[in-house]
Amino acid sequence: MAESVTSGLLQFALASIEEASNFFQGGFTVYNIGQKYKHLNVEPIHAESVNCVSQQVSNQMAVSVQEKFCSDWGIGITGYATPVPESDNKLFAYFAISRGSKILAKGKLNARPGKPIEVQVYYTEVVLKKLAALL
DSSP, X not given: OEESTTTTHXXXXXXXXXXXXXXXXXXXXXXXXXXXXXXXXXXXXHHHHTTTOSHHHHHHHXXXXXXXXTOSEEXXXXXXXXXXXXXXXXXXXXXXXXXXXXXXXXXXXXXXXXXXXXXXXXXXXXXXXXXXXXX
């Protein structure tokens, strides 16, 4: 699991499941281009041009974290939980779910205005539902 916009909520949700150690390998919470490049091999020129928020970045995060943890599945998510000029003051995130280093699900999530934690929980719930549909 590699996340930024959800601030570890995806990891928390999976780790909270009974006997999580039987399937959950761990994850990274990375916020900036330096950490996404260093730990997840995100292509830095593209990432810098999009403020680290794009489908390409989330795809690379998902595949790389899967490889780093020698896991069957990978999840990557990056986006905005608070309105900022870089997002045109909109709330959105890109996610990707990989298996066998192949992207099986991906997309853009648009959130309604709200408190950052509410937006983060929304992203977490949607991604977990997408994962459950693939299992």
